[in-house]
Amino acid sequence: MFESIEGRPAASLEGKVAFITGSGRGMGRAHAVLMANRGADIAIHDVNKDWAEETGELVRAAGRKALVMIEDVADIEAMAAHAKTAEEELGRIDILVNNAGVGAERTGIEGVDPAFFDRLFNIHLRGHFFLTQAVVPGMKARNYGRILNVSSMWAMTGHHYGATYTAMKSALLGLTKAWAKEFAPHNITVNAIAPGGVWSQMAIEKEGLESFTARSKKTPIGRFADLDENAALVAFLCSDEAAFITGQTIGPNGGQAIVGI
Numbered sequence: 001m002f003e004s005i006e007g008r009p010a011a012s013l014e015g016k017v018a019f020i021t022g023s024g025r026g027m028g029r030a031h032a033v034l035m036a037n038r039g040a041d042i043a044i045h046d047v048n049k050d051w052a053e054e055t056g057e058l059v060r061a062a063g064r065k066a067l068v069m070i071e072d073v074a075d076i077e078a079m080a081a082h083a084k085t086a087e088e089e090l091g092r093i094d095i096l097v098n099n100a101g102v103g104a105e106r107t108g109i110e111g112v113d114p115a116f117f118d119r120l121f122n123i124h125l126r127g128h129f130f131l132t133q134a135v136v137p138g139m140k141a142r143n144y145g146r147i148l149n150v151s152s153m154w155a156m157t158g159h160h161y162g163a164t165y166t167a168m169k170s171a172l173l174g175l176t177k178a179w180a181k182e183f184a185p186h187n188i189t190v191n192a193i194a195p196g197g198v199w200s201q202m203a204i205e206k207e208g209l210e211s212f213t214a215r216s217k218k219t220p221i222g223r224f225a226d227l228d229e230n231a232a233l234v235a236f237l238c239s240d241e242a243a244f245i246t247g248q249t250i251g252p253n254g255g256q257a258i259v260g261i
Contacts, residue, residue, distance in 0.1 A: 011232075011239040014039030017090045018238065019083065019135065021073050021128065022100030024051025026200035027150065030227035031097055031234050033058050038235055041065035043086040043093065045079075045100070047072050065090060073100040073131065074122035080134035087138055094142075095238045096135045098128035098172070099150040103202055104162030112164050124168035129175065136183065145188035146238040149176050151249065153196040157257045169194075173249055180247030189246035191237045196253025197224030220255030 018035050022028040024046030032042045036059040044059065046052035049070045059066035067089055069082045087093055101124055105112055132147060139145030154162060155169040172192060179190040197203070197216055204212050216224040230252055236242055237250070251257055 011236045011241050012039055013095070013235065013239055016040040016094040016238075017043065017086070017092055018095035018097060019043040019045065019086055019093045020097040020099055021045045021131065022047075023055055023097075024048050025055070026202050027195070027198065027227055027230055028097075028099045029055045029058070030231040031099060033062065034228065034231040034235050035095070035238070036062040036064040036066075038239075039064070040095065041067075041090050043067045043069065043082075043090060045069045045071060045073070045082065047100075072123075073127035074119075076127060076130040079127065079131045083131060083134040092142060093135050093138055094144060095146045095148070096132060097148045097150070097234060097238070098132065100127070101150065101202075104154070104159075104165030106161055108161055109163060117164055120164050120168050124165075125171050125175075128172070132175075132179070136188070139183075139188050140186045143187045145183070145186070146242075147179065147183070147188065147190040148234055148237055149173075149190070149192040150234075151176075151192045151194040153194050153251055153253045153257050156194050156249070156251060156259050176249065177247050184246060189237075189243065191242075191245060191247070192249045193230065193233055193237070194249050194251040194253070194257075195225065195230050196251065196256040198230055199224055199226060219253075223254065225252055225254065 013035050018040045020032050023032040023044045032055050041064050042059045044052050044055050052068045056066040056068040071078050149172045151172045152169040154166040155173050176190050176192040
């Protein structure tokens with residue numbers, strides 16, 4: 001079973017092409033850079049051009065191809081066009097990481113207006129649903145694919161605020177389970193990670209450094225995750241070593257949430 005990867009580095013992505021949404025900074029950038037270091041060419045997507053270009057430079061510094069695409073993930077027609085461009089310029093899309101997102105509300109239900117609700121829905125769920133729809137035909141044609149959805153620990157545990165965010169991240173877990181069964185006959189695996197606290201710019205900007213630091217110390221392991229720790233998990237799940245893992249949610253959270261048997 002493992003002869004095809006014998007002699008290659010652990011969780012090698014040599015020769016693969018990964019499309020990563022929201023990869024201009026934070027977790028998405030960490031995923032892109034680590035995957036590039038493990039041999040993948042990267043289709044970099046972000047809404048912020050400067051961030052995306054910076055990630056592109058890091059990918060190229062690792063010796064891999066980088067295709068930079070600037071778009072709002074909520075624009076489903078434009079994202080489908082970008083997926084087509086990525087396939088044309090990089091040869092195919094082997095890996096799709098649905099990572100782009102915006103932070104949770106901190107107001108409770110009274111502070112959520114329809115525009116905010118729709119924004120979270122369009123980014124976290126609708127945008128990634130239809131991007132996956134655009135990418136899957138190519139994966140089916142090649143009988144190979146890896147899809148990784150970035151959810152949240154809150155999708156497993158709930159929270160005393162951020163219900164809208166929690167709902168959208170929970171829906172991603174539903175898609176993960178359904179797609180895993182739907183796509184399995186085509187050798188396409190679908191998994192999710194549900195991170196707890198992670199040292200990302202978005203999280204710190206949303207909560208504030210002092211509060212974020214204090215909360216990190218309450219984690220059983222005594223800290224929040226580094227970006228590279230989550231990236232290593234994503235890279236593994238997208239590698240051939242994880243070929244028998246599908247429909248699963250793994251929570252890198254330092255013991256904040258322990259669920260299951």
